[in-house]
Amino acid sequence: MAFDQLKFDAVKAQIDAGIDTAALVAEGIAPQYIPLIVLGQAVAKALPDLYADVAKLIEQTEPTEADSAALALKIAALEHPETA
Amino acid sequence: MKFTPKFLPLAALLTLLTGCASFNATVFNTEKTAADTSVAAVHAYNQLYAIEVQDAGTNAAKLAQINSERDQVYDASRRIGASLKLVEALRLAYVTNSADTNRLALQSGLSGLSQNSSNITALIHVFITK
Numbered sequence: 001m002a003f004d005q006l007k008f009d010a011v012k013a014q015i016d017a018g019i020d021t022a023a024l025v026a027e028g029i030a031p032q033y034i035p036l037i038v039l040g041q042a043v044a045k046a047l048p049d050l051y052a053d054v055a056k057l058i059e060q061t062e063p064t065e066a067d068s069a070a071l072a073l074k075i076a077a078l079e080h081p082e083t084a
Numbered sequence: 085m086k087f088t089p090k091f092l093p094l095a096a097l098l099t100l101l102t103g104c105a106s107f108n109a110t111v112f113n114t115e116k117t118a119a120d121t122s123v124a125a126v127h128a129y130n131q132l133y134a135i136e137v138q139d140a141g142t143n144a145a146k147l148a149q150i151n152s153e154r155d156q157v158y159d160a161s162r163r164i165g166a167s168l169k170l171v172e173a174l175r176l177a178y179v180t181n182s183a184d185t186n187r188l189a190l191q192s193g194l195s196g197l198s199q200n201s202s203n204i205t206a207l208i209h210v211f212i213t214k
Binding site for chain 1: 109
């Protein structure tokens with residue numbers, strides 16, 4: 001997926017609105033760490049949606065016989081780890 | 085089931101998914117994730133093992149230690165292989181007959197799989213970062 005700077009800036013602006021950076025600096029957090037905190041907040045906010053997306057993805061993929069056969073090969077590799 | 089911090093996301097995902105996806109698909113994807121992770125970890129360890137043996141040269145004590153570590157990793161690998169084989173057999177039984185007894189057996193097998201999966205990655209992590 002291509003990086004969409006405009007979308008990123010928009011999301012960042014929304015997150016920034018909920019973070020009082022001045023208060024963080026006042027608490028002794030160095031300004032250079034603020035972007036990391038913002039990024040952390042973004043990840044934290046995105047996780048529930050990410051999990052939901054994964055859930056939808058998995059829901060659509062009922063295992064087939066071919067999937068089961070591919071898994072059997074991996075199991076065989078684990079049973080003979082020197083070949084892994 | 086014993087959760088370690090590193091394995092918590094997978095356990096949380098599994099808990100979330102069992103509520104909304106088909107149990108069969110969820111179990112299979114859990115198996116696949118555990119297998120993929122473990123095979124990758126063992127593969128990485130095998131690369132490290134070859135390098136360590138070469139570095140050890142003729143140092144018998146060092147070679148004995150390296151081989152002892154390899155035995156532990158391979159033992160853990162065989163355990164997870166056996167655990168995956170069991171869970172896959174239980175899953176196929178559940179697909180044929182989704183009775184509560186089959187479901188409970190499958191859930192129990194998953195607990196063992198989670199533990200073994202966690203063990204092998206932790207073990208390899210220790211040896212790779214030592």
